[in-house]
Amino acid sequence: MKVALIGVGQAGGKVTERLARFDADMGFGAVRGALAVNSAKPDLQSLQVVDTQLIGADRVNGHGVGGDNELGTEIMQSDIQQVLGSLDGRVTSSAEGIFVVAGLGGGTGSGGAPVLVHHLQQVYDVPVYALGVLPGRNEGALYQANAGRSLKTIVREADATLLIDNDAWHEQGESVEGAFETINEKIARRVGLLFASGEAVEGVGESVVDSSEVINTLRSGGIATLGYASEIASDDSAENIRTAMTVSRQALLTGTSLPDATTADSALLVIAGDPEKIPRKGVEKSRRWLEDETGSMQVRGGDFPLESDRLGALVLLGGAERSARIQEFMERAREAKREQEREETDHVEQFSDDRLENLF
Numbered sequence: 617m618k619v620a621l622i623g624v625g626q627a628g629g630k631v632t633e634r635l636a637r638f639d640a641d642m643g644f645g646a647v648r649g650a651l652a653v654n655s656a657k658p659d660l661q662s663l664q665v666v667d668t669q670l671i672g673a674d675r676v677n678g679h680g681v682g683g684d685n686e687l688g689t690e691i692m693q694s695d696i697q698q699v700l701g702s703l704d705g706r707v708t709s710s711a712e713g714i715f716v717v718a719g720l721g722g723g724t725g726s727g728g729a730p731v732l733v734h735h736l737q738q739v740y741d742v743p744v745y746a747l748g749v750l751p752g753r754n755e756g757a758l759y760q761a762n763a764g765r766s767l768k769t770i771v772r773e774a775d776a777t778l779l780i781d782n783d784a785w786h787e788q789g790e791s792v793e794g795a796f797e798t799i800n801e802k803i804a805r806r807v808g809l810l811f812a813s814g815e816a817v818e819g820v821g822e823s824v825v826d827s828s829e830v831i832n833t834l835r836s837g838g839i840a841t842l843g844y845a846s847e848i849a850s851d852d853s854a855e856n857i858r859t860a861m862t863v864s865r866q867a868l869l870t871g872t873s874l875p876d877a878t879t880a881d882s883a884l885l886v887i888a889g890d891p892e893k894i895p896r897k898g899v900e901k902s903r904r905w906l907e908d909e910t911g912s913m914q915v916r917g918g919d920f921p922l923e924s925d926r927l928g929a930l931v932l933l934g935g936a937e938r939s940a941r942i943q944e945f946m947e948r949a950r951e952a953k954r955e956q957e958r959e960e961t962d963h964v965e966q967f968s969d970d971r972l973e974n975l976f
């Protein structure tokens with residue numbers, strides 16, 4: 617799937633850069649243009665391969681919005697024409713979709729990404745998707761509350777929102793902050809493989825996945841998730857039947873970007889590996905298993921021929937917002953918002969509390 621990427625905010629920019637690099641290093645050619653937009657100048661200066669656009673300089677002078685996502689929204693609204701102008705030539709006629717990438721818990725990305733998606737929808741005919749990063753459980757209340765509001769708005773505006781939970785793809789024991797590098801790398805590899813599905817394919821066969829399958833799976837709208845797992849493959853494809861099943865199961869159950877999200881409206885199973893080693897029977901079995909597990913009648917599938925000694929499974933779910941994980945997150949975000957409001961009232965009330973007398 618040929619895509620144009622726009623990262624908003626610090627996380628958005630870093631993830632976009634990783635994705636663009638992975639795609640270029642692998643020679644896939646799926647990323648057709650990449651731009652990072654931010655109100656913090658130093659964050660943009662640290663990026664090397666993507667083009668950059670500073671916004672809100674008149675309001676925050678290149679210093680970022682410090683987690684104020686309402687300010688992030690305002691800044692994007694005021695500078696939207698500049699951002700759309702910078703995209704001229706990047707969203708070429710070859711892009712089949714646009715992805716707006718952002719950490720939903722901060723300020724610039726959280727507030728700005730939904731506005732950008734809204735405007736892109738008016739300008740471009742191709743689908744506009746969001747790639748949103750949810751704060752981990754241990755991140756503070758401000759992040760949770762920001763992400764709740766941002767997610768609600770971006771889901772309304774985007775054709776689909778692919779969610780990555782910051783708790784999902786890091787190693788046990790690693791702090792979330794220390795793990796950003798690991799998480800970003802995994803996002804780049806997994807989402808990068810999804811984009812490349814149907815691109816740069818040699819010896820196209822009937823079973824090879826086409827990028828329209830990705831678009832059709834995302835047509836369910838709402839929230840999408842992506843899972844991945846791989847194992848060393850045997851040279852004999854018959855011996856890989858069990859491997860195909862194992863990696864498909866792991867991709868959905870333990871390798872997913874949004875843990876515990878298994879109920880979905882649609883799904884796509886991509887089996888990546890050396891075509892000689894991909895077991896047809898194993899692929900069929902895995903697909904039937906995925907139908908049962910997701911409860912979806914719309915399970916698509918296809919191969920992604922790759923030179924590799926491993927067999928990998930990518931599982932994309934569309935319309936996964938009914939999952940318990942999303943409900944749990946939204947409750948966390950609402951509680952964080954209530955907590956913030958209580959603190960604000962406490963701050964005001966502590967000066968009207970008459971247990972301390974005024975001086976005069």
Ligand SMILES: Nc1nc2c(ncn2[C@@H]2O[C@H](COP(=O)(O)OP(=O)(O)OP(=O)(O)O)[C@@H](O)[C@H]2O)c(=O)[nH]1
Pocket residue numbers: 624625626627628630631655656679680681682683684718719720721722723724725726749750751752755759782792796797799800
């Ligand atoms: N996966 C991942 N998440 C990140 C990264 N950097 C920040 N985050 C997450 O993104 C959220 C914060 O968003 P940022 O992108 O840092 O904030 P911003 O949009 O630049 O907004 P301001 O700094 O307030 O202007 C938090 O939930 C972080 O955990 C990163 O490199 N990778």
